[in-house]
Amino acid sequence: MFNFDPIYLFYILIGASAAMFAEGMYLLFYNKSSYRKNINRRLKVQDNATDRESVLIQLRRERGLTSGGDYRLPLVNLNQLVLQSGLTIGFNRLMLFITIGMVGAFVATLIVDGSITRALLAAALAATVLPLLVIKFLRARRQKRFSAQFPDSIDVITRSLRAGHPTPIAIGMVAREMPDPVGSEFGIVVDEVTYGADLETALRNLYYRVGTDDLPLFVTAVAIQGSTGGNLGEILENLSKVIRDRFKMRRKIRALAAEGRASAMILSSLPIGMFAMIQFVVPNFYGNVWSEDLTKIVLAMAAGWMMIGNLIMFRMVNFRI
Numbered sequence: 001m002f003n004f005d006p007i008y009l010f011y012i013l014i015g016a017s018a019a020m021f022a023e024g025m026y027l028l029f030y031n032k033s034s035y036r037k038n039i040n041r042r043l044k045v046q047d048n049a050t051d052r053e054s055v056l057i058q059l060r061r062e063r064g065l066t067s068g069g070d071y072r073l074p075l076v077n078l079n080q081l082v083l084q085s086g087l088t089i090g091f092n093r094l095m096l097f098i099t100i101g102m103v104g105a106f107v108a109t110l111i112v113d114g115s116i117t118r119a120l121l122a123a124a125l126a127a128t129v130l131p132l133l134v135i136k137f138l139r140a141r142r143q144k145r146f147s148a149q150f151p152d153s154i155d156v157i158t159r160s161l162r163a164g165h166p167t168p169i170a171i172g173m174v175a176r177e178m179p180d181p182v183g184s185e186f187g188i189v190v191d192e193v194t195y196g197a198d199l200e201t202a203l204r205n206l207y208y209r210v211g212t213d214d215l216p217l218f219v220t221a222v223a224i225q226g227s228t229g230g231n232l233g234e235i236l237e238n239l240s241k242v243i244r245d246r247f248k249m250r251r252k253i254r255a256l257a258a259e260g261r262a263s264a265m266i267l268s269s270l271p272i273g274m275f276a277m278i279q280f281v282v283p284n285f286y287g288n289v290w291s292e293d294l295t296k297i298v299l300a301m302a303a304g305w306m307m308i309g310n311l312i313m314f315r316m317v318n319f320r321i
Contacts, residue, residue: 040183041088042175056191059184062088069192069205084211085138086181094131102127142181143212147247149182150214154240161233167222168193185210199226214243257317264313268306 042059049055057067064082066072071079072091087094105126110119153174160170168190175187185206192202203219217239225232278285289295 040175040178040180040187042184042187052191053195056188056195059188062090063209064091080208080211081132081135081139083209084142085135086142087135087138098127098131101130139211143210146181146185146210147212147214147243149178150212150218151240151243151247153178153182153186154218154236154243158233158236158240161236167199167226167232181210214246217242260313260317264310264317268310271302271306 042055045058046052046055049058060067060069064072064079064087071083073079082091082094089097102123106119106123109122110116113119156174156177157167157170160173161167165173171186172190175183175190177183178186188209189199189202189206192205193199197205200219200223203215203222207215207219218236221235221239222232224230225235286295
């Protein structure tokens, strides 16, 4: 029953040896000096650019903005969603990927189902709903990473201010030392200040590019200190503590709500798992009713009720702080 040919073990060891040899050669010839430019996207672009203005223009165009920093599309909400998602492929490539996905969904549905109406519906969903869901997911993930790095960046600014540096120089320290997304975003702030924008406007542009809830506190603190004066280092130190406390509270609530999320996943996956098990054990169990229109209606209603229940449970265990 457990008869195993030793020749296969020999092949596995050869493959593992080849992989380890390739990794060793990569580590041997890897240029460690490139670590600096790979900290964030801005430093990588700056390494190949002639001046900082071209770096700023390239970063803006990658994010779906014009060279002057304005929205490229007339649809402000869509442009802001793409901007906050952190996509660097530009609108042309984004539309190309959406078109490829739409054509692929149409052809796949037409081959599997044979109905042109359903194929057109699948293509419409692939061109509208699916890209929006993906972009919103990317925006939420990026905002989460930014929120996790933001207190550390405030600490860097605070230490630089206490060392006697002005605020733009302190923000430039964040751009040089922090990874993405914080590093590139604060680097754009520094470049905008360098080429004529005041600090408050550059920070408000930062908030529009990121969209997290903690940034308005930082922007307001810097703006008030710039107009009325005050100990900005102490203010930012307290702000960093508040943001960390909020972050801890979110994680504590997430841990307390873990039971509700687990219940939602189990209740949602149980009908699908039972259906798959029955289909595997008794393939003809639904054979007599599968082609009936009433069956499709009932399944659609059941899926709708499941979605409503999942939405209710999601709202119960997820709320803003």
